[in-house]
Amino acid sequence: MAESHLPVDARRAVESIKRADVVIGIPSYNNARTIGHVVQAACVGLAKYFPDLVGVIVNSDGGSTDGTAEAVLAARLDDANLLMLSTPLYGTHRLSLPYHGIPGKGSAFRLIFQMAKELQAKACAVVDSDLRSITPEWFDLLLRPVLLAGYDFVAPYYHRHKYDGTITNSIVYPLTRALYGKRVRQPIGGEFGLSTKLLDRYVVRDDWDTDVARYGIDIWMTTIAIAEGFRVCQSFLGAKLHDAKDPGADLSAMLHQVVGSVFTLMQEYERVWRSRRGSEPVELFGFRFDVGLDPIPVNVERMITAFRRGCEELSEIWSVVLEADNFHEVRRLGGVSRAEAGFHVPDELWTRVVMDFACAHKQGILGRAHLLKSLTPLYLARVASFVMETRDLVSSEVEEKIEQLCICFENNKPYLELRWGRERTPVTEQAGTPATTVAGGAPEVRLEA
């Protein structure tokens, strides 16, 4: 069991504040440009919607050098009339504390959760520090279901550009939904509302020093909440507009951390996901409205080129990870150029590729870092195919496509269950004829004996 060891600064702050009703956590690293706006929104949100509660804003910083901490402490609201508040504007505690441990969002969250626990907060909300579209209402939407309706976990629900959130749309949402049976649309959204009960559960976990310390934190929080039976809901927050992430950030590292966390948790909660079938909607709060979204330019050619390179160079890895039929299908796609207009990664193939990787991860085939990073070209192929397929579609039609993919994942769950505990069919030069056919779910599950 992990113990709660607060850094000295945080301990002093807790001793000074003593207790709080609500804690708002903002992880940051060099976000001086946007964090002031986020802190202001939090201050107004607390004053406007929870005027009777004691609120603390905790900025958990990863050693910023651009004045992020100063921006947090300087963010203040002098003009209550401008904000149309009927209640007097009390100052909210604002703290900017450096976290310790592995640099990453997860480590920043750990400090926030420990602080919330020590301050005996009734609810905690966490939001990203690079948000441009955040409003005070977000805090109401994230905290009210916890404080007044008894929910433990409030996931965000936003409108996003059709090409935004591709890891969510192509892997994390369909897989999480198929596994645990809850339709949480943005499982790695970044903004969450949490109850004390759930915070306690997070804090005592002993896997904080894994990928959870980095980008794996969001899916880790969501999965634990769903798999362990906490009360889960969603709140509609409008649009999510944020600064571009660190341009130096490596896609394969992000993919590795997020997908690695999903796969690792699949092993821990095997009994849970094996017992669940289909999926059910999750309660959605908030008034839904349409919003304008920043366009996202996409270079499809570059993604297909990356995939084809992967086909040429990584076959030796894919051949030991993928089922023979899937491997040959992927290889065939590698020979199709975009000009031929035949480049298309079908839902069925993509689903089985992801499931093959999950099984390889479980069975310890190859080193896990290499395995997960070798998924990058395949992921880019799927994204390129998705972009080409949805180029002329409006967001509701795109959502329908994502729904189809989710259903495909759900229908292929018997394939995953069958593959999970057994070794893959070895790849031969030609696609082998399946030796056995097992009917399970909508599509038949074909595996060689």
Add this chain to the structure above:
Amino acid sequence: MLETMQQILQGVLERLRYQMITYLPPLMAAAITLLGAYLIALLARWMLYRIFKGITIDRFLRRSGLAFMFDRSGRLRATRLAAEGAYWLILLAGFLLGLSVFNTDLTTQMTQRFVLLLPKLVVAGLILVAGAWLAQYLGRGTLVWAVNEGLPSPRKMAATVRLVIMFVAVVVAADHLDFARNVFLAAFIILLGAGALAVSLALGLGGREAVKRYFQEKSESGRDESERSLWNHL
């Protein structure tokens, strides 16, 4: 005349009898020892295949890539390694025991030398296996990294990494065995120098423009934020 021939024949038969009395029993003993060792080796291998469950080692073999290095299908298992290892070890012990039955200076010397060399051979073997594991791991890491970074010739880069690490492992193993130490050391230094020279020449003469173009493209794509934007959205 007849008597002389009879004496000669008797002498031959006497020598043959003497040689048979002297050498046949140890030869038969050696053969029996070897046969016994062979049977024990077979039995040990059969038992290990059925009894030994090396799950942890299996996982190590798969994750390290050693399973794929020794067997392309990746189905090398600890059970097989242990069984084959025991089989050959027992066979070797039987062979040495068989040799010692002759009790001659030569066989005794051979046995002694081999027994003295055995620990060194085992350590050298372990060095080679460790080198192979490291070569496989780093080679595969290089391959995946180079593909994801879009670097030219990823497979050649990975092969070079594997080759260099294996070569270093062979040099260290040879050094440990005191086997052609100077030859390997000289070869290592020469190859290292030649490699550095080749890279310098290649970059200086042929590849200068290509490298310049590559880095230019990299810096441009880094500046073109919009192009990377999709990659940065989870």
